[in-house]
Amino acid sequence: MPSSITYPGNIILTGFMGTGKSVVGKRLAALLGRNFLDTDTIIEQGSGKSVAAIFSQEGEQCFRGYEKEVCRELSETRGFVIATGGGMLLDPENRKLLSRNGIIIRLDASIPTILHRTQRHQHRPLLNCEDSEQRIKSLLAGRSAAYASLPFHVDTTGMEPDETAHRALNIVRDVDGSSQFIPVKTHDRGGYTIVLGPEMLRTAGTMLRDRGISSKCMVVTDDVVADKYLQILLGSLKASGFNPEACIIRSGEPSKNLSEVQKLYEAFLKYGLDRSGAVIALGGGVVGDLAGFAAATYMRGVHLVQCPTTLLAMVDSSVGGKTGVDLPQGKNLVGAFKQPLITIADTACLQTLPHKEFLMGMAESIKHAVIRDPELFEHFEKANPNDSGVESIAQSIRVKVDTVEQDPFESGLRETLNLGHTVGHALEKCSNYSLLHGEAVSIGLVAAARLSSETGLCEQTVSQRVEALLERVGLPVRHTMDPQELVVAMTSDKKTRDGQIRFVLIRSIGEVQYGCSVASGVLLHVLSELRV
Structure with missing residues (x-):
């Protein structure tokens, strides 16, 4: 395995049929010196039947049951390159299982490319119909929300397998070994992923590329965070082909008001932000709430990306889709629910966080432990009071995720x-x-x-x-x-x-x-x- 790869978990390639999961997976496994697994092959070996035979004899529902069993088994493994069936990760529970010990990369391709690639093979049970192109369009439409929830996307249109494998390799190379990927299910059976780990802001552009977002990205941040992390984020976005601009507000709770929202609207209009662009909230809870509310209401909603930089925002305010501003009569009295495309939580930001701000996040983490995680509470009772390890942060986040999903x-x-x-x-x-x-x-x-x-x-x-x-x-x-x-x-x-x-x-x-x-x-x- 190349010494520059520190991520020890599984690398999972998923996506629609014909996007190259198996062939790219084998090339990637060879590059990394890892073993390759194909979930369809595992199912065929375990059942003694081909995928096509399972579909025709037992039905799709039975096949999905086999997939879930394979997911449970693979969630206990590490160090493999895995290619999944195109429908396996439509199930939110399967996404959660494989994300526990793995990084998921969704491969995509244009419809003509998919049609061309799948016509070479006759073993696609879901395409056994008269109009394959229409069937592909219909299936992709039904899967779009689930596919969009995945953290990394690579469009393989016009790319050879070796080129795609190297794109995937570069993604994995930028991910620290301690990183965690936490899927969040939303009511439309789609969702998003919370990406948690050090130096993740440097990969933000990679995570937003190939998602159908226009080049227009407005970063909303405050004057304190801007001095530390704005250029890192802007550099990552520009390297991936985006044309970002920044709107900087004054730090602190007093900025969370309707007057500041109007200023953001005016900045969005001047920049030319439309519904195909994105608002990126870089900062603590105030920035996330304010920018999130602006994104939810500007043009009746534009894409939102949350980049929390404080422990409080990572474990609490950036999770669950609640956004809003204050009125003189009280906090958060005007607001909206707005789920992000993705949440990118760079734990390296905590290194420059003042201790008092760190404690603000600990209050919410302890709250989560009291609510649903006695083991985390006991960990806090015994651990270093300044513990900010990725695993304990992830445990705290999962308490809130599990609650808001229900x-x-x-x-x-x-x-x-x-x-x-x-x-x-x-x-x-x-x-x-x-x-x-x-x-x-x-x-x-x-x-x-x-x-x-x-x-x-x-x-x-x-x-x-x-x-x-x-x-x-x-x-x-x-x-x-x-x-x-x-x-x-x-x-x-x-x-x-x-x-x-x-x-x-x-x-x-x-x-x-x-x-x-x-x-x-x-x-x-x-x-x-x-x-x-």
Whole structure:
């Protein structure tokens, strides 16, 4: 294996029939000195039948069942080059399985190219029809959302297999061995991938190439992030044939307002951004929320790419599609759901992140652990308080991904992600946003834990563990606000229903309950106890 390749996982080539997966896979495996596997061949060997025979005798549904079994087996392996059947990764669960230990590259080709290549072979059961071209168009239309969700794309039209193999090799060469790929399923059975790892901004252009995006890409960032990472991103985009421009806002929560959104609209129009272009959000949560809302509403929606540069944005605000801006009456009162094409989280950005900003992300990571991952919580209790390893970040992200996949529009289960936020948002507002979001969430988590204990929902030891962990990593657990003012602020929170303040409370580490009401006397008592 070439010494420059550090990625130890599987390299998975997928895409429509006739795009060259098997022949390119064999060439790539030879270049890397790896073994090559073809999932159709594995199925044929295991069943004793050809793919065509399985389709004709047992049906497509049975074949898809064989594919899922193969995915489960391959998810436990590493170090192979794998070519999949064209329909295997239409199933979100299969995408998740193979992404656990693999990097997925989608091969594409024009319809005339696919038609030409597939006419050479008579073993394509899905093309056994009178009008193959129309059938190809129909199948591609049905698969477009799933194919678009994959992190890397290579258009093989007009390319020889060796050239395509070297394109794939260059993609893998740029991926660090610690990188993680986290698929996110959306309600249209498509989705996107969160790409997490060091130096990923340098591969942004590669990931956006061959996706049908025009050369127009507007990067929205703030004045702090621009000094550090804007040129890296612009350089990557230009190297892949894009013609990007940047719009730089002032850093901080005060920029998250409708006036700034209008300025972005004006910048988009001046640049000539249309619906085939993309808005790229480079920065923390404020930039992601603001640029995401602008992308969701400009021309009724343009492509969005999230490039979070803070731990808080990586594990929380860039995941799940929620975008929005603040009003004087409260946070995030105007917003929209907007899913990105891809999220590129470059963990190298965390090296320049001020420690206080790092702690803001730790607050959300601990929140996720309390909600659904007791093992991650125990890891935080024992690990270095400054731990920012890719694996622990990925675990935290997966908690949110699993939640938003089940409830994409916050109609129920997703409310659990508001743990600590009812009190937290009130603290932010009453401090005139001098209290940072993560600081407010930390205190809000302590309040939620104490409310849970006071109401008998959890043992007192649970509340004590939550508070001790937050203190251990260096987050605040007390406030200086007037408890009565905090209660008034909570009544204008968007989570309130019919005037009733709703809380997410804790049953145990890893299990919470949403939609809870708390007696006003108990709430004031806990808020008073936490005041210094």
